[in-house]
Amino acid sequence: MEIAFIISSILITLFALLAVYDGFYLHIFKYQLHNNPDSRFEHLTHTIRAVFFPAILYFLFIKQDCNTSFFIGISIVLLDIIVLGIDAFSETNSRKFMGGLPRWEYILHLFVNGFHFASIAVFLAIKIKLVNNELTLVQNFNGIENHAIFLFIVKNLIPGAIIIAIIHIATLFASTKKYWNSVRTKITCC
Secondary structure (H helix, E strand, O other), rough: HHHHHHHHHHHHHHHHHHHHHHHHHHHHHHHHHHHHHHHHHHHHHHHHHHHHHHHHHHHHOOOEEEEEEHHHHHHHHHHHHHHHHHHHHHHHHOOOOOOOOOHHHHHHHHHHHHHHHHHHHHHHHHHHEOOOOOOEOOOOOOOOOHHHHHHHHHHHHHHHHHHHHHHHHHHOOOHHHHHHHHHHHHHOOO
């Protein structure tokens, strides 16, 4: 179990780093998908997933002593998978303005989502136990080595994940998108 927490910690950290590069730098800052009419639907799917991520962190990873939170977290993960499928399907049409999705970005998406769902799968292997032929949920990880490190990482990802979600939401609306575009222009001019 101790090694599983290290593995999950590494995977969630790799996901977060690559997701900031892909979801913020490439999608919002460089390619400005929110400004392209053909990419509006893709941007919406990214926004939904950006909102899901801090909720997954909280309900699935942090609120470990509550079965209801666990099932809410799993439900959000399942919704995230559905939205990911819709997003992947829409990317071909969405990226025509730039000659299609670059192969390297496609590969980046594979790694980002692979790390994301692998971290969840490893955590589920820790959380769900088979006892006397019945599935049970581990309620308390206190005293398990490396659990504190895992929680520290997850708790510290939440503020940044919320900021990224807010930026995605803000770029959905004309007035806040205009403000974001002016901020972006000032940053790139300096």
